[in-house]
Amino acid sequence: MLRTLCRAGGAIVQQSQRTAPRLWVTAAQQRWASTMPMNTVILFVPQQEAWVVERMGRFHRILEPGLNFLIPVLDKIRYVQSLKEIVIDVPEQSAVSLDNVTLQIDGVLYLRILNPFKASYGVEDPEYAVTQLAQTTMRSELGKLTLDKVFRERESLNSNIVHSINQASDEWGIRCLRYEIKDIHVPPRVKESMQMQVEAERKKRATVLESEGTRESAINIAEGRKQAQILASEGEKAEQINQAFGEAQAVLAKAEAKAKSIRLLSDALSEHNGNAAASLSVAEQYVSAFSKLAKESNTILLPTNTGDISGMVTQRHFSSLIATAEPKHKYLNKIFLNNDIVSFIYIYTYILHMTHRWHRC
Numbered sequence: 022m023l024r025t026l027c028r029a030g031g032a033i034v035q036q037s038q039r040t041a042p043r044l045w046v047t048a049a050q051q052r053w054a055s056t057m058p059m060n061t062v063i064l065f066v067p068q069q070e071a072w073v074v075e076r077m078g079r080f081h082r083i084l085e086p087g088l089n090f091l092i093p094v095l096d097k098i099r100y101v102q103s104l105k106e107i108v109i110d111v112p113e114q115s116a117v118s119l120d121n122v123t124l125q126i127d128g129v130l131y132l133r134i135l136n137p138f139k140a141s142y143g144v145e146d147p148e149y150a151v152t153q154l155a156q157t158t159m160r161s162e163l164g165k166l167t168l169d170k171v172f173r174e175r176e177s178l179n180s181n182i183v184h185s186i187n188q189a190s191d192e193w194g195i196r197c198l199r200y201e202i203k204d205i206h207v208p209p210r211v212k213e214s215m216q217m218q219v220e221a222e223r224k225k226r227a228t229v230l231e232s233e234g235t236r237e238s239a240i241n242i243a244e245g246r247k248q249a250q251i252l253a254s255e256g257e258k259a260e261q262i263n264q265a266f267g268e269a270q271a272v273l274a275k276a277e278a279k280a281k282s283i284r285l286l287s288d289a290l291s292e293h294n295g296n297a298a299a300s301l302s303v304a305e306q307y308v309s310a311f312s313k314l315a316k317e318s319n320t321i322l323l324p325t326n327t328g329d330i331s332g333m334v335t336q337r338h339f340s341s342l343i344a345t346a347e348p349k350h351k352y353l354n355k356i357f358l359n360n361d362i363v364s365f366i367y368i369y370t371y372i373l374h375m376t377h378r379w380h381r382c
Contacts, residue, residue: 058098064089071137073100083137102137106198109148111155113204116163118171124163125206130155130186136194143193151190155200158185168207168215175202 058064058072065088066072072084075097084098091098113127132151134140144150162181163171171178179200186197207215 057101060091060093060096060098062091062093064091064098069104071102071104071134072098073102073137073141075099080138080142100137100141102134102140104134104137106131106133107148109152109155111152111159111200113206114156114160116160118163118166118168120167122168122211123208124168124171125204126159126163126202127204128155128159128182128200128202130200131198132190133196133198134194135196139192139194147193147195150193151186151195151197154186154189155182155197158182161185168211171205178202 064072064084066084066086068086070086072089074081074084074091076092076095081096109130109132111128111130113125116124116126118124130151134147140147159182162178162185166174166178179202182200183197186200190197
């Protein structure tokens with residue numbers, strides 16, 4: 022009876038082991054167990070997979086993709102390793118930066134199995150081991166940087182984490198391809214101070230940009246005024262040059278006209294009766310001049326030819342005649358001296374003077 026009870030108890034224990042969940046088994050082991058192929062003698066291995074075969078409990082060989090044969094009972098497929106790129110989410114964890122700021126950070130890890138033998142026998146759970154290694158490496162690298170550098174040098178931080186993981190995972194036959202930080206969470210107070218710092222920096226940049234704009238505007242205005250003054254001076258210079266050139270042309274034209282008139286006068290004087298015509302012209306000019314001088318109170322005319330004695334005598338004669346006829350007028354003090362036609366001019370001037378006096382009276 023005791024033997025029967027023992028057998029019944031053993032059956033119950035075996036049944037409970039088959040039905041109860043195995044909590045101590047990792048997720049990777051459960052996945053491998055659920056997908057572990059059976060030894061059916063003839064096996065077809067999928068592409069990008071490596072099946073690790075044990076014979077009587079010892080490593081025997083790794084099945085390559087394609088057709089493979091195994092011995093029943095003796096050979097057993099112990100591990101199935103995927104040679105594809107594996108993506109693993111690194112859980113969020115806390116880390117302290119160099120300036121003592123606590124950060125909450127998580128990431129994504131990309132890795133690939135290069136050696137199925139090392140990945141199967143070098144570590145119990147390769148994925149779990151790499152995940153823990155990534156977390157510890159992340160905390161170590163964050164402790165070397167300040168908070169500002171963590172945000173600025175994210176690419177450098179990722180590359181350092183990958184390098185540190187590969188140094189330790191070579192013994193496991195795993196190669197870390199890259200690591201990416203997903204989110205970085207800072208405490209609320211630190212976030213507020215960072216926001217204030219960013220706003221202050223933006224205000225500073227705005228002030229600097231505004232001052233630079235004012236400076237550029239002042240420079241442009243000064244440059245414009247400078248160019249305007251230069252253009253104005255050049256215009257004034259050109260105007261003066263043109264005016265001087267015009268005056269020079271006018272002087273030349275007047276000189277040419279005067280020279281032409283002198284040549285014509287010379288030609289006229291050289292003709293017959295030219296002297297008589299010249300004397301008549303001079304007499305008319307004298308008469309016009311004396312008619313203007315007759316309106317003045319006192320006028321003295323010096324002789325143009327002091328060697329003409331007859332002209333001076335004639336002038337004296339008419340002066341005495343004027344003094345006898347009009348003793349009360351200042352016109353008697355006027356002395357007229359002229360050339361060979363002075364008699365005609367003096368008589369004509371006297372007549373004009375008397376006529377003017379009569380009209381005034």
